[in-house]
Amino acid sequence: MNFPLPPNATIGIVGGGQLGRMSAMAAARLGYRCHIFTPEPDAPASQVASLTTLADYDDNAALIRFAESVDVITFEFENVSAEGLDLLAERRPVRPGPDILRISQDRIAEKTFLNAAGVRTAPWAPVESIAQLQAAIATIGLPAVLKTTRLGYDGKGQALIRTAGEAEMAFALLNPKPLILEGFVDFACECSVIVARGADGASTAFDTVENRHRDHILDLTLAPAPFDPDLRHEAQAMALRVADHLALVGLMAVEFFIDRDGRILANEIAPRPHNSGHWTIDACPASQFELHIRAVAGLALPQAVRHSDAVMKNLVGPSDIALWPQIVASQGLIPHHYGKTAAREGRKLGHVNTLFPHGALPGAFGIAAALGVLAAGEP
Ligand SMILES: Nc1ncnc2c1ncn2[C@@H]1O[C@H](COP(=O)(O)OP(=O)(O)O)[C@@H](O)[C@H]1O
Ligand SMILES: [Mg+2]
Structure with a gap:
C-alpha cells in the first residue's frame, strides 16, 4: 500500500502497553485500525484495537504472520530482537526504522551516536x-x-x-x-523533548517539559518546563538535530539533564511515544500519539503546539489507583486509565492531566491546589 495510508488501513503496533493503547486511540480517530503484537493477554492496547496477535517477541512465525497482515509497523516496545526486526522490515515498512531501534536498544550505541551528532552527554x-x-x-x-x-x-x-x-x-x-x-550528573532538573518527523524530513517538536521522578519512576511532568525559555529552545533544537541525524520517520523523545551550570546533557532517546508527552493529549490540538500515527501513516504533520499549559501526574501502583473514584469525581482533573487489572507496586496504571491557560503554569502551591486529591507530597 502507498503512503499516505487511506482510512481503514491497518497499523501494526509491536507492544501492548499504555503507549500502544493511546496510539491506537489516536489512530482510530484518523480512521485507521490497529493490530497489536503482544505476549500479554488482555493487554491495555488490545482492549482498544481491532486485532491482536498473542505471541512472544521471539516467535518468528507469529512475527511474519503479523507483518503480512498489516500495512505499516511501528513500536511502543523497543526490545524486539535484531532478527525479529529484520523479519518485520523485510515484509512491511517499519517506522521508525530498525537502525534507530538498534541504537536506542543499546546505551553504548546510543551515547556513541549522540556524541557523534554533536550532542553532549555525561x-x-x-x-x-x-x-x-x-x-x-x-x-x-x-x-x-x-x-x-x-x-x-x-x-x-x-x-x-x-x-x-x-x-x-x-x-x-x-x-x-x-x-x-x-x-553522575548532579542535575538541577530533568527535562525532555518530543519530536515528530515525517518521511519528507519535515519535523516539529513539542515544548521542553520538566520531569520529576519518584522512586525512579516518572511522577510529574510540567509543561512547559518552568525555566529560561532560551534553555527550552536549545533543548528543542538539540532534539530536532538528533531526529535529523537519525533520519527519523515517526516520533521520538529525548531525555535531558540540566546541570548546575545550566548546561544541557542528553541522557537517552526513546523512538516512540513517551510518558513525558501524555499531557499533549489534553493540552494540544494534536497529541504526541496523533503525531506518531500521522508520521507512521505518512500524513502531513501539524505543528506540535499547545493551547494550554499542563501538569501530568502519573498514577503508579495500588495506592494511587485507589484514588480513582475521587479523581473521576474531581473538577479539573482529566483522567486516563490504562485498563490494567493487576495493580502491582511500581506499575503505571494511569495518569491525570490538569490544564492552565497558556503561559499561566502556576508555582508549587498552585500545582498542588490543582492536583487536589493527588497533591499529597507534591510537587
Ligand atoms: N548519569 C546520571 N546521573 C544522575 N542521574 C542519573 C544518571 N543516569 C540516570 N539517572 C537517573 O535515573 C533515571 C533513570 O535513568 P535512565 O538512564 O533514564 O534509564 P531508564 O529510564 O531507561 O530506566 C534518570 O531519569 C535519572 O533520574
Ligand atoms: Mg529514562
Whole structure:
C-alpha cells in the first residue's frame, strides 16, 4: 500500500502497553485500525484495537504472520530482537526504522551516536570487566552510575557507585554484560523533548517539559518546563538535530539533564511515544500519539503546539489507583486509565492531566491546589 495510508488501513503496533493503547486511540480517530503484537493477554492496547496477535517477541512465525497482515509497523516496545526486526522490515515498512531501534536498544550505541551528532552527554565508558570498571572510575570519577546497556527501564538495571569500595558489588549485581559507566550528573532538573518527523524530513517538536521522578519512576511532568525559555529552545533544537541525524520517520523523545551550570546533557532517546508527552493529549490540538500515527501513516504533520499549559501526574501502583473514584469525581482533573487489572507496586496504571491557560503554569502551591486529591507530597 502507498503512503499516505487511506482510512481503514491497518497499523501494526509491536507492544501492548499504555503507549500502544493511546496510539491506537489516536489512530482510530484518523480512521485507521490497529493490530497489536503482544505476549500479554488482555493487554491495555488490545482492549482498544481491532486485532491482536498473542505471541512472544521471539516467535518468528507469529512475527511474519503479523507483518503480512498489516500495512505499516511501528513500536511502543523497543526490545524486539535484531532478527525479529529484520523479519518485520523485510515484509512491511517499519517506522521508525530498525537502525534507530538498534541504537536506542543499546546505551553504548546510543551515547556513541549522540556524541557523534554533536550532542553532549555525561562522560561515559563501556565496561566489560572489573579492570575496565576501575579504569573508567579513574577517568570519570565518583560518584558514577553503572548501568546495563540493554533492557533497562524506570531505573532498573542501574547502580550508583559512591565509593571505590562499592564498585565490585555493583559490577557483580548488574547483568548481562557489557555495562556502561556514566558520570553522575548532579542535575538541577530533568527535562525532555518530543519530536515528530515525517518521511519528507519535515519535523516539529513539542515544548521542553520538566520531569520529576519518584522512586525512579516518572511522577510529574510540567509543561512547559518552568525555566529560561532560551534553555527550552536549545533543548528543542538539540532534539530536532538528533531526529535529523537519525533520519527519523515517526516520533521520538529525548531525555535531558540540566546541570548546575545550566548546561544541557542528553541522557537517552526513546523512538516512540513517551510518558513525558501524555499531557499533549489534553493540552494540544494534536497529541504526541496523533503525531506518531500521522508520521507512521505518512500524513502531513501539524505543528506540535499547545493551547494550554499542563501538569501530568502519573498514577503508579495500588495506592494511587485507589484514588480513582475521587479523581473521576474531581473538577479539573482529566483522567486516563490504562485498563490494567493487576495493580502491582511500581506499575503505571494511569495518569491525570490538569490544564492552565497558556503561559499561566502556576508555582508549587498552585500545582498542588490543582492536583487536589493527588497533591499529597507534591510537587
Ligand atoms: N548519569 C546520571 N546521573 C544522575 N542521574 C542519573 C544518571 N543516569 C540516570 N539517572 C537517573 O535515573 C533515571 C533513570 O535513568 P535512565 O538512564 O533514564 O534509564 P531508564 O529510564 O531507561 O530506566 C534518570 O531519569 C535519572 O533520574
Ligand atoms: Mg529514562
